[in-house]
Amino acid sequence: MHGGVEWIVDVEGLESAAIAGEHGRSALRALFAELIAALELHPLHEPIAHVFPAPGGVTLLVALSESHLACHSYPEAGYLSLNLYTCRARPAPDWEGLVRAHLGPARVCVRTIERGERAAQPQRAR
């Protein structure tokens, strides 16, 4: 099998402070660390971390043996995007629990996208 699964996670209704600046970067790195441990993923390097000027959006990005993990926060909108793409099937993580544990209350929308040989049926995207 090739291709795998991508989780596209949109998080809304976050407190701005939870996802902004150095505090936001630390919280998101901790979320990444827990996710990586829980799913037994293998990072190829330290995450790329970038904190943008005020209001302090944060980008974190890491290549994995299994593909990649990324997030981008928009404190001005209380919004966070998360992507996890893994080339091997594995159980879905508890996205809502992880987000709330590290970032506080939020609305979490998860979509699961199949990649590769199963992607020839785009209507199966959900």
Add this chain to the structure above:
Amino acid sequence: MHGGVEWIVDVEGLESAAIAGEHGRSALRALFAELIAALELHPLHEPIAHVFPAPGGVTLLVALSESHLACHSYPEAGYLSLNLYTCRARPAPDWEGLVRAHLGPARVCVRTIERGERAAQPQRAR
């Protein structure tokens, strides 16, 4: 507006040699460079590049001011996954033309996923 658009591109039927090892890495970097120039994207660092042991799959990953760009090749399957996530709306690139120019003949499947405030209607994923 927050959230933006993600293009999820699955490429099949590639020649293995086109996407493997150092040659594959060079070809994929050139594809990234043309895409970045065409869409006026702003990389935050040199792309992270990783070539796996034989058969020589390649991962390229770069954070952008506009979000991120990633690819993973599977030479054993003639398959390449591409992701471009941009937080600002812009015209779709010519994915098929770009892929064929840099990697040769292929079948290219493009899905466009809306993120953020428009993601509350997952049935709109297409």
